[in-house]
């Protein structure tokens with residue numbers, strides 16, 4: 441008898457894990473490795489949020505809450521969506537869960553039947569395909585090239601739709617490319633969704649990390665018709681540097697949200713009560729620290745981008761959001777004697793002592809992803825090491 445269920449047999453571990461494990465091993469052996477793999481802000485959670493969390497515990501808010509989230513937190517989220525995104529939701533259209541990741545997992549469980557297709561633009565966040573497959577769905581990939589700034593077009597979407605297509609995932613700003621869809625691009629995509637009767641899963645977790653004066657635009661705010669078929673996903677992990685608190689949410693169609701809440705009531709119960717109180721403060725309190733962190737990321741990007749682009753054989757499109765750079769390094773890998781970017785990444789780690797994530801994990805094997813959620817000092821040293829490595833082997 442086999443030990444494991446069929447559904448987990450094709451599950452691939454997150455692409456960042458292998459490299460992180462190797463980097464840790466090197467560090468344990470006393471080697472000074474610079475890690476650019478992290479997907480989280482390097483700042484502590486702002487003090488007003490820490491204080492609110494502590495206060496809530498001392499007041500005795502240490503018990504279960506409703507499975508879908510505290511009414512006061514749903515209200516804070518509703519107010520945030522109205523204030524920032526000009527969107528009106530009711531409490532039964534909001535589910536608070538254990539990070540945006542698990543909220544997405546729950547969403548795919550409730551919307552997908554066996555064989556339903558979900559359109560996933562390449563490059564994609566590593567968990568989308570696995571979550572879709574775990575729900576019995578079939579990922580259908582649409583590739584966006586660097587010439588189209590790693591964004592799919594409405595025509596590409598239309599061509600990928602079949603009678604089995606249930607949803608399309610849009611992640612803007614994007615992990616791993618840092619690209620941001622314009623309002624016009626989103627309108628064109630939404631038109632296809634309406635025409636073909638698709639749900640839009642809009643992952644807006646990097647909403648607050650936008651540069652060059654750009655403002656976030658949620659696809660759900662195009663029209664009532666588009667809003668009705670959009671499940672908006674967001675959370676406080678990246679905006680408020682709260683990755684470890686594990687709070688994310690979904691906003692959308694009440695029937696879907698109620699079903700997600702029922703599923704959560706049997707799978708997780710409520711997200712951690714203290715984290716919910718922390719998130720109430722994150723949204724109702726001062727947003728100054730959100731802007732301070734964003735500005736810090738932007739200044740790092742401005743410093744590091746030209747230096748990275750100057751490494752021979754690295755081609756980088758300047759991102760407009762999130763905290764990742766996605767250089768195409770196929771030429772650098774080839775000119776330094778590696779047959780694949782994956783091998784080049786291993787050599788960068790073991791010989792140059794810089795840990796980056798191979799783009800193969802995001803569906804774009806000619807690229808590497810590096811995160812600038814680390815100090816400028818680390819970033820400059822990492823780029824110096826990569827530059828020396830490439831030039832010495834060229």
Ligand code: PLP
Pocket residue numbers: 479538539540541542565611614615643645675676677683686687688
């Ligand atoms: N969506 C994207 C695109 C992400 O990059 C991440 C985190 O890396 C998440 C969702 C998950 O966020 P959370 O920490 O809230 O689960």
